[in-house]
Amino acid sequence: MKAGDFSKLIKLRLTFLVTFSASISFLIGSKVNGVIDWKNWGMLIIGGFLVTSAANGFNEIIEKDLDKLMKRTSDRPIPAGRMTTGQALVLSLFMGIFGTYLLGSLNPTAGFLSVFSLLLYAFAYTPLKRKSPIAVFVGAIPGALPPLIGYVAAHPKIDEIALVLFAIQFVWQFPHFWAIAWVLDDDYKLAGFRLLPSGNRDTVSAVFAFASTIIMLPVSLLPTYYGYGGIYVGVVSLILSLVFLYQGFMLMRNRDIKSAKSLMYGSFLYLPVVQLMFLFDFIGKV
Template sequence: MNWSDFSKLIKLRLTFLVVFSASISFLIGSRANGHIDWVNWVKLIVGGFLVTSAANAFNEIIEKDLDKLMKRTMDRPIPSGKMNTGQALVLGLGMGMAGTYLLGGLNLLTGLLSVFSILLYAFAYTPLKRKSPIAVFVGAIPGALPPLIGYVAAHERIDEIALILFAIQFVWQFPHFWAIAWVLDDDYKLAGFRLLPTGNRNLGSAVITFIFTLILLPVSLLPYFYHHGGYWLAGVSLICSLIFLYQAFGLLRTRQIEAARKLMFGSFMYLPIVQLMFLFDFIGNAK
């Protein structure tokens, strides 16, 4: 097994985004405490990387036969035969235990949330993907846990700011994931995945995607409404949300794959910008 195979097993780009989200939230939680423990920040990054990698490895073990059917996944190490299930399981268990140990060492709640995230992603969301579009709602919970875990790792309790960080990422995931599902629907259906809201690229799926993008606009302003951010955060969040909403309207109007692709790339930009702005604005207000 080489680095390329390992990176595909752990879904490196997805894992990086998850760890980035948690690390930003850790810094927000640290500012709420009044100090930053950089050693714990590194532990969070390493532990978060290992836990997320483990969840992704378990996901690929469970879906190994389905991955063979899709063009975008058939070159992953297990379906391509470059790694067997036993090797992937040992790696997944090793990373999961090491990551949980590191995160649990920060505080008990962080460790428990990390275990819950792995179990929900690998053993609830993964099998549901072939049964019902409700899988996206289930998957949005572990998908929104990284900022909550990052915040709790620093602040040791779930408070209003933690819930706001969770809410923003939770709602964001619906237009993000449905845009991806729209682009990849043909490939997903080869494996029997039903991930679009209505199961198909149609007006209903476009309308529901637009509605959730619209809901994201006021949710993104919650830090301002609850006095955890100022005008800069509110302004940037509003502009990003309006651009995102315009892209969702483009999908609603045309229902074309190209419009969904624009919404997908817009989602990649949206979340880190809003989270970084939350951090910078929160630091400014905390001084």
């Protein structure tokens, strides 16, 4: 098996982003405790990476026949015939079990949430993608759990800070995924995926995407509102949210792929910057 095939099986870029958000939240939780255990931080990164990789592996096993139909996924190792379903299953099971063990050894709650996230993503969100646009809402739950898992791995209590971290990533996913769904709608329809709110590139879907950027603005300011972050994270979050809002408005006005791409690329920048600013500002206040 080539490294490139393994990278595609686990969706490396997505897995990296998920692991990054969990690692930032772990550091925030650690500052609440007053000390950072770098060994545990490393275990969280490895465990989170493995569990996320396993979820993506199960996703590709389930969708192997559908992936053959889409241009962007036809070269994945299973539909391309470079990896068998059995090989992918063994790899995914190993990663899921070992990753859950690592996270569970840090904190039972982190272990439980990681199993719940994996199961919800692979076995609820994945099949729902062909049935209803509600799949985006269902998928946003496991998608927002990594920062919660990272936080409770360091600070074993689901408190206000944990819920704020969850809320930011949960709401962020709607403009993020609807922008992606708009860009890839033609390809998605080849596999029967229904991810846009109306099922089509139209005004209704664009309005939903724009509305989600409106909601993102106050949610991004929650760290400052509750006093966990200061002026820096507040200002940066406000500026990024206003840019995000503008990009969502342009999609609603133009209803074209170019505007959707702008919103999509904006989302890639938005989340890590806001999370990093939350961490830096929080460290400065503690």
